[in-house]
Amino acid sequence: MKKYRTIYLLITLMFTLGFNSCEKEDAEIEFDTIPVANEALDIRPTEFRISWQPIFRSSGYQLDVSLDETFSTFVSGYNSKSINGFQEIITDLSNNTRYFYRVRGLLNGVPTENSNVVSVVTRFIPDEVITLKSSASNFFVGVAVNPDRIADSQYMEVYEREFNSVTAENAMKMANIITGIDAMMNISYDWSKADAIVDYAEEKGMNIHGHALIWHESVPNALTNFTGTDAQFEAIVEDYITTTVTRYKDKVDSWDVVNEAIIDNSTSLRASIFRQKMGENYLEKCFQFARNADPNVKLFYNDYNMVTDPLKRSGALREIDKLIASNLLDGVGYQMHINIENPSEAEMQTATNELVSRNVLIHYSELDVRTNLNGQSTTFTEQRSFAQSDKVREVTRVYNSIPDANKYALTLWGLKDDDSWITPRFNVLDWPLLFDNEFGKKEAYSGFIEGLQ
Numbered sequence: 001m002k003k004y005r006t007i008y009l010l011i012t013l014m015f016t017l018g019f020n021s022c023e024k025e026d027a028e029i030e031f032d033t034i035p036v037a038n039e040a041l042d043i044r045p046t047e048f049r050i051s052w053q054p055i056f057r058s059s060g061y062q063l064d065v066s067l068d069e070t071f072s073t074f075v076s077g078y079n080s081k082s083i084n085g086f087q088e089i090i091t092d093l094s095n096n097t098r099y100f101y102r103v104r105g106l107l108n109g110v111p112t113e114n115s116n117v118v119s120v121v122t123r124f125i126p127d128e129v130i131t132l133k134s135s136a137s138n139f140f141v142g143v144a145v146n147p148d149r150i151a152d153s154q155y156m157e158v159y160e161r162e163f164n165s166v167t168a169e170n171a172m173k174m175a176n177i178i179t180g181i182d183a184m185m186n187i188s189y190d191w192s193k194a195d196a197i198v199d200y201a202e203e204k205g206m207n208i209h210g211h212a213l214i215w216h217e218s219v220p221n222a223l224t225n226f227t228g229t230d231a232q233f234e235a236i237v238e239d240y241i242t243t244t245v246t247r248y249k250d251k252v253d254s255w256d257v258v259n260e261a262i263i264d265n266s267t268s269l270r271a272s273i274f275r276q277k278m279g280e281n282y283l284e285k286c287f288q289f290a291r292n293a294d295p296n297v298k299l300f301y302n303d304y305n306m307v308t309d310p311l312k313r314s315g316a317l318r319e320i321d322k323l324i325a326s327n328l329l330d331g332v333g334y335q336m337h338i339n340i341e342n343p344s345e346a347e348m349q350t351a352t353n354e355l356v357s358r359n360v361l362i363h364y365s366e367l368d369v370r371t372n373l374n375g376q377s378t379t380f381t382e383q384r385s386f387a388q389s390d391k392v393r394e395v396t397r398v399y400n401s402i403p404d405a406n407k408y409a410l411t412l413w414g415l416k417d418d419d420s421w422i423t424p425r426f427n428v429l430d431w432p433l434l435f436d437n438e439f440g441k442k443e444a445y446s447g448f449i450e451g452l453q
């Protein structure tokens with residue numbers, strides 16, 4: 001009796017399995033009778049590549065491309081266009097335009113039903129009259145410069161045409177301004193480089209962002225080797241901040257007061273010389289010195305990896321919240337040294353929302369987008385150029401989503417690729433900026449403007 005029951009169970013099991021697999025096959029055949037159109041690839045200003053999943057026993061395909069989703073009209077040459085393969089490059093299109101496509105198979109010469117409809121927007125080419133600054137409403141578009149560039153007329157022409165804000169790449173850092181501290185604790189200064197940038201920008205009516213009063217990577221030897229007391233150290237820092245901010249009062253519009261105070265992958269303050277000698281609340285002290293020197297200048301905290309490193313961001317936000325509570329902070333700079341893969345647009349949005357909810361000014365302060373991630377490439381390929389453009393477009397799209405009252409500036413960390421700090425600093429070839437070495441506008445330039453449309 002038990003034996004029959006086992007046989008019965010086995011037969012039932014086989015029947016069930018067999019039946020199910022038949023059902024699955026049926027479903028596949030049905031699915032296969034209509035092609036599935038894939039998302040477009042290699043999207044360019046005037047063309048894109050489409051493909052679809054082939055169907056069983058098809059003798060060919062018919063392709064429709066249209067400007068409207070209902071296919072009431074067709075792009076010339078793409079009304080039931082016969083195609084033998086499984087892909088097609090659609091050419092001669094208009095830039096920045098939405099197209100729709102669908103495809104049918106042919107079974108014994110008879111068209112199947114239409115595939116899904118896929119929509120795609122061709123890339124944007126800005127017209128000649130658009131510039132970076134004219135495409136940005138309610139915020140400045142800035143660039144980091146070095147004073148030796150002021151003599152380069154071609155450079156300055158592009159700089160004035162495209163930008164309305166400036167940051168000194170190095171000239172306003174402490175180690176480049178302080179030349180010594182004598183036994184009486186008098187500081188000696190060299191203002192020549194900082195003045196050159198400020199004077200030029202003032203003459204051209206540009207916004208000037210001061211960068212940076214306190215940065216652990218720019219400590220003059222005289223301060224590193226300082227042997228006085230902590231109180232004396234603090235007095236020198238106060239003197240420096242007061243003198244510098246006062247000198248540029250009514251000229252410099254905003255200052256990064258403290259730059260990069262938080263350790264990577266951590267919420268802790270870096271054990272910089274300032275932290276060591278002035279204590280846990282050195283940020284508040286420095287911001288207060290700056291505020292005392294010029295109550296009108298906007299005061300910023302600035303740091304890198306604020307999008308990709310949530311721990312570090314939460315450490316920085318802790319400091320930012322303290323400064324807000326003491327009424328000492330106007331804005332925050334996210335540096336935005338990023339790459340073509342990271343961060344995602346959603347991550348940028350999340351990190352930016354943290355600042356919007358705190359109602360501070362937001363500066364994307366040092367944008368550059370690395371492309372040579374494994375360090376192996378020796379040329380800037382077209383593919384990487386478009387990937388870079390996509391990432392820049394995401395950056396400006398997120399920036400543009402900020403309420404006007406919280407927008408401040410979006411600053412590129414250099415004008416053309418061979419200006420960039422990336423190659424000397426990381427010892428790797430790269431092309432991280434919006435202009436090539438001949439001042440030509442790169443795809444990323446178009447991406448920047450496209451994100452602001």
Ligand code: XIL
Binds near residue numbers: 259304335
């Ligand atoms: C960099 C400059 O671009 C380099 O020329 C210099 O040698 C080092 O500093 N974060 C900052 C900037 O806040 O000041 C740094 O600038 C890049 C990283």
